[in-house]
Amino acid sequence: MAEHLTLKEILDLSAGHFAKHGLSSPRLEAELLMGHILGLERIQLYVQFDRPLEENELEQMRQFIRRRLQGEPLAYILGEKEFMSLPFYVDSRVLIPRPETEHLVEKALKLFEEKGEVTLVDLGAGSGSIAVSLAHYLPRSRVLALDINPESLELARENALRNGVEDRIRFILGDLLDPIKDEGPVHGILSNPPYIPGGELEGLSLEVKAQPRLALDGGSDGLRYYYRIAKEAFPLLKSGGYLGLEVGSGQDETVSKILREEGFEGVEIEQDYSGHKRCIWGRKQ
Ligand code: GLN
DSSP states (O other): GGGBHHHHHHHHHHHHHHHHHTTTSHOOOOHHHHHHTTTTTTTHHHHTTBBOOOHHHHHHHHHHHHHHHTTTOOOHTTEEEEEETEEOOTTTTOOOOOOHHHHHHHHHHHHTSSSOEEEEEEOOOOTHHHHHHHHHSTTTTEEEEESSSSHHHHHHHHHHHHHGGGGEEEEEEESTTTGGTSSOEEEEEEEOOBBBOGGGSTSSSSSHTTSSSSGGBBBBSSSSSHHHHHHHHHHHHEEEEEEOOOOOOTTTHHHHHHHHHTTTTEEEEEEESEEEEEEEEOOOO
């Protein structure tokens, strides 16, 4: 029986299955997974609708559907996620880059594009999404990508290679800014630190919980890292340098205050495209 099923029939069945389980984009997800198995772009699937599927292709799709319905994020199954229009490998070693974080990078591009040869830091690099996008869109910049997890740094390095910017990024293992505290001052420090209050983690969706706890857990009030980052960043910045931080919902006022108390000036709260107060920027005078 199974060998007679066509690509279209499998897509319909899979999308129906996903819809029944409440996924928000059932058809799109089915197409992306099928395209991944067949090595085809979504558009190419449409012209091959009548293609009968091999048993091994069907089996792979069954497994993908099973994993997805158990709450594994689509990006982990595909092994890939786009960020700032660039492709990134992702797997369970790292947080999946989020469109909200593009806002932090875009603001950095505005601040630094006229400045030429800047040195920028991506603190808590994870997949390397911020570091690699900065290096790509600011072709004269040098970037230091720091992370406490050696496995994340490995993946970040692969992403730098994939995007052709490995020669301008240094990957540094260590605890927050400690490993570079004796280096020359830098023009900018960006971070999307873990900011979810520890007590809220259990109540989050399976997809969020499938991501590394270390990348999410911001301590009891979610603010644990902001104090240390602000304190360690200030002496490392050149005069006129910027610190830019992504924050969680409702953390904008407190994080702004933390930055002001550390000596940052012109502290600004930036909204993302959905109107959420998403990033805090401060300048060292
Ligand atoms: N910098 C990475 C990102 O924004 C990882 C952040 C993290 O693990 N908290 O996706």
